Amino acid sequence: MKKDDFPQHDCGESDHGGDAFVNGGFNNWNMKARIRKHAGAINSAHCEAEGKYNMFIKPKTRIRESFASNSAQIKADYLARLSWSLKCARYLARQGLPFRGHNEKKDSKNKGNFRELVSWLAGNFEEVNRVVLDNVPSKCQMIDHKIQKELLAGCAHETSKLIIEELGDECFAILADESADAYQQEQLAL
Known part of the structure; x- marks a missing residue:
């Protein structure tokens, strides 16, 4: 398989912060607008990954609560x-x-x-x-x-x-x- 066989999607600068964290580094931590640009909208991949991480680290229900709700x-x-x-x-x-x-x-x-x-x-x-x-x-x-x-x-x-x-x-x-x-x-x- 070649690289062109995989579906491509546009990850333009308007959606997120681009390759700043991967290629050039990010040094404008004091600019809140840049961090919001990186995170993207509420339905962005970044926010979705953060939500899944939070669910993994802090599950909403414990085993005892889950059993009690049956x-x-x-x-x-x-x-x-x-x-x-x-x-x-x-x-x-x-x-x-x-x-x-x-x-x-x-x-x-x-x-x-x-x-x-x-x-x-x-x-x-x-x-x-x-x-x-x-x-x-x-x-x-x-x-x-x-x-x-x-x-x-x-x-x-x-x-x-x-x-x-x-x-x-x-x-x-x-x-x-x-x-x-x-x-x-x-x-x-x-």
Whole structure:
């Protein structure tokens, strides 16, 4: 491609300050009219770039404000989705089953126990189907492995807290036992 193949637009001196900042330098900082000439009108490229910069540096809404502005239905759907994901995590943890599979892509035949359980619930219960998997934005499905780990960590924390409350000031012991498995690997059980 040659230079002439690109569309050209006129950037005359009437629109902005020209090439002063690039080629010759700008030394008339005390002349406000020159700076206004450089900035251009309200719809100039300079003003548009400045607006985008300000939006990037100082966003108008924070995450907390953005979440607070959501409708009650969106919040209810989010809590329902979180609740169903938590119920699936608790079930798998109680049964001692693994959460993830080897291939969790959409076209996989077995996506792992967690995703398969959520999918089964969605297929059998309309209230679940309404708030999970393909019926929600892809960034908020609550099925990612990081979310699964966080849900399980929350369950472990609550379980530990409950055990500590139940024990109170009483003494307790932790029993540890080790044995070799079929491959002569030492396994530790607490």
